[in-house]
Amino acid sequence: MDLVLRATIAFFFILLLTRIVGRRELVTLEPFDLILLVVLGDLIQQGVTQSDYSVTGLILAAGTIALLTVAVSYVSFRFPGTRPLLEGQPIVVVQDGNVLEENLRRERLTREELAEAARLQQIPSLQQVSWAILEKNGQISFIKKQN
Numbered sequence: 325m326d327l328v329l330r331a332t333i334a335f336f337f338i339l340l341l342t343r344i345v346g347r348r349e350l351v352t353l354e355p356f357d358l359i360l361l362v363v364l365g366d367l368i369q370q371g372v373t374q375s376d377y378s379v380t381g382l383i384l385a386a387g388t389i390a391l392l393t394v395a396v397s398y399v400s401f402r403f404p405g406t407r408p409l410l411e412g413q414p415i416v417v418v419q420d421g422n423v424l425e426e427n428l429r430r431e432r433l434t435r436e437e438l439a440e441a442a443r444l445q446q447i448p449s450l451q452q453v454s455w456a457i458l459e460k461n462g463q464i465s466f467i468k469k470q471n
Contacts, residue, residue, distance in 0.1 A: 327381055330372045331388035338368065339396070343412070411460050418456035421469070431458055442466055 372385050400410045407413075417427050423435060441464040442450055450456070455467040 327373070327376060327384045328388045330374070331385045332392060334368050334372045335389050335392045339410075343409075414460055415458045416455060417458050417464070418450055418453045418466075421451040421453055423450060427458075433458065438464065 400407050415427050445466050453466050454469045457465045
């Protein structure tokens with residue numbers, strides 16, 4: 325039962341950590357970020373299993389995290405009011421060609437990163453953007469102005 329409790333604590337810690345870190349950082353993985361995630365995964369595994377290498381321990385820890393993932397998904401589906409807390413919300417970062425600096429600052433996103441994302445979608449200037457929205461998954465959606 326101790327293993328299930330540790331897995332539950334680790335699950336909610338990871339959920340909280342991903343909400344604090346923000347969506348933009350999790351999408352753009354630099355080599356250092358990837359290594360950091362691997363190390364974090366190993367540290368969490370050690371905290372959950374406490375050197376329990378048994379098959380029973382594996383099933384309990386993995387099963388607990390899987391069940392909690394399904395439970396959080398169900399709560400988000402069943403109770404729409406919990407979605408902003410559990411999944412986040414899309415955020416408008418450009419409106420009618422104007423960059424919304426406060427929203428960029430809140431998401432720790434720079435103008436350069438925003439312009440780069442636009443260029444990757446064949447948009448040479450943010451002035452040509454009607455709307456740019458930072459989606460819940462960290463991607464930026466651009467809607468070009470109609471001429």
